Amino acid sequence: MTSAVSTSGRIEKLSSASLRKVIDPDLDLPGTVGDGQLLPDELLFTVDLGLDLTADQRRTLAREQLASITEAGLRFEAVLMAGFSLEIATAPDLTDARIVYALHEIGEETRHSRLFSRLLKDLAPTARNPLARPILRKVQRIGMGRIASRPALLCVLVLAGEEIPDLLQKIACEHPDTDPFVREVNRYHRMEEARHLAYARAVLSEQWAKASRTERFAVRYIAPLVVRDMYNLLVHPGVYETIGLPGWKTWREVKSAPSIVARRYEAIRPIVKILVDNGIFKPGRVPKPWREVAGVDSHGAPLGATTG
Numbered sequence: 001m002t003s004a005v006s007t008s009g010r011i012e013k014l015s016s017a018s019l020r021k022v023i024d025p026d027l028d029l030p031g032t033v034g035d036g037q038l039l040p041d042e043l044l045f046t047v048d049l050g051l052d053l054t055a056d057q058r059r060t061l062a063r064e065q066l067a068s069i070t071e072a073g074l075r076f077e078a079v080l081m082a083g084f085s086l087e088i089a090t091a092p093d094l095t096d097a098r099i100v101y102a103l104h105e106i107g108e109e110t111r112h113s114r115l116f117s118r119l120l121k122d123l124a125p126t127a128r129n130p131l132a133r134p135i136l137r138k139v140q141r142i143g144m145g146r147i148a149s150r151p152a153l154l155c156v157l158v159l160a161g162e163e164i165p166d167l168l169q170k171i172a173c174e175h176p177d178t179d180p181f182v183r184e185v186n187r188y189h190r191m192e193e194a195r196h197l198a199y200a201r202a203v204l205s206e207q208w209a210k211a212s213r214t215e216r217f218a219v220r221y222i223a224p225l226v227v228r229d230m231y232n233l234l235v236h237p238g239v240y241e242t243i244g245l246p247g248w249k250t251w252r253e254v255k256s257a258p259s260i261v262a263r264r265y266e267a268i269r270p271i272v273k274i275l276v277d278n279g280i281f282k283p284g285r286v287p288k289p290w291r292e293v294a295g296v297d298s299h300g301a302p303l304g305a306t307t308g
Helices: 002-020 055-090 097-123 134-148 151-174 180-210 213-232 247-255 258-277 288-294
Strands: none
Touching: 002 097, 002 180, 055 097, 055 134, 055 151, 097 180, 134 151, 151 180, 151 213, 151 258, 180 258, 213 258, 213 288, 247 258, 258 288
């Protein structure tokens, strides 16, 4: 009971923080992206491939890469909001601190999504996503529905959906050659996502205590595969075709490139640490799929930067 009260207190503080400064991106973040290369060469996913790209190819690749990541973020936030909405619709107590904060988070995510939609329109991507086929979208809808109805699994994927873009946005924000408007978008998003990460950490143990055996199995062995694909498909194969490269071949080379793998480890290791710290995984018993996707040992300690 004490733990539940303590968790409620932390969540109420997060709700209060959400009220202190409400930023409407349509009013407070005016502007648009520039016409040049929006991301520096070092942040292009092809950086390790040794490609001799022209200035125009790098400009196109930066825009298409950013558009692909932005679209992936939009779709993930929609799943997150669906999960919260389902939780609210089935909650026994609609005055609970968790429900109140869920309403705050949905409001914040809709604002983020409006900004991302505006950014996506500015980027005007031309890449054709080979995964955007009707049959695959149907499979995605089924999978998303199952995720949204499993709170512990959703919570873990929320952590991934926040930690992965947070790292990429942090790196972009810190680079002086990132487009100024892109930098402002990233800075704004990271500021509010910090609260969302804190909320997921706060409720994870509660969700785990109520999780079924099936859901626990999914967290241990299926979630890391989903997280891996979330990361690898941030930039889909069609992006590379826009500059004349073979889409799937380049995508396979990119996902195993040293800097991309190292960045994946850096993004996902904090999730493993949270799972260990919350008792989801016992020390020395981190499941193999998580060890592989995060580059850690059975205790969750980091291995070499490019192991695996």
